[in-house]
Amino acid sequence: MTEAVAKKRLPLRRGRFVVPEDPNKQPYLIAGRCKNCGKYFAPPRHICLNCGKQMMEIAPLSGKGKVYSFTAVWQQLPGALVKVPYAIVIVSFPEGCQMHAVVTEDYDKLQVDQDIEVYFEKITEDKEGNDLIVDKFRIVKKSQE
Numbered sequence: 001m002t003e004a005v006a007k008k009r010l011p012l013r014r015g016r017f018v019v020p021e022d023p024n025k026q027p028y029l030i031a032g033r034c035k036n037c038g039k040y041f042a043p044p045r046h047i048c049l050n051c052g053k054q055m056m057e058i059a060p061l062s063g064k065g066k067v068y069s070f071t072a073v074w075q076q077l078p079g080a081l082v083k084v085p086y087a088i089v090i091v092s093f094p095e096g097c098q099m100h101a102v103v104t105e106d107y108d109k110l111q112v113d114q115d116i117e118v119y120f121e122k123i124t125e126d127k128e129g130n131d132l133i134v135d136k137f138r139i140v141k142k143s144q145e
């Protein structure tokens with residue numbers, strides 16, 4: 001028998017980031033890291049594309065990277081939870097891997113090589129009332145110059 005449990009934060013899609021059970025801890029992006037050669041891959045994979053070994057482990061990413069490329073999305077897709085307009089960005093991480101990401105805030109101010117960082121927000125709830133969390137990226141604001 002299951003007891004009534006507190007509302008949880010869950011990732012909308014698994015395998016991209018981890019949501020700690022402790023609500024005071026922030027979610028974090030993950031990648032696969034090869035224990036043989038040290039290369040990172042996002043999403044995590046079973047076999048290293050660099051050395052071919054099956055020695056992958058899950059490793060956290062810093063969540064800060066640079067814009068490699070981007071495009072604006074103006075057409076609302078049926079069933080999509082993110083509302084247009086927004087940008088799809090390829091983020092390059094200092095760990096050496098890349099990831100597709102969504103930018104909604106200041107999406108029209110994006111530039112290649114710009115510093116960008118992840119944040120997490122609730123996008124909807126599941127049938128049990130748990131918060132479903134997504135990752136988004138935003139431009140890193142420069143401190144006053």
Ligand SMILES: [Zn+2]
Pocket residue numbers: 034035036037038039048049050051052053
């Ligand atoms: Zn490797």
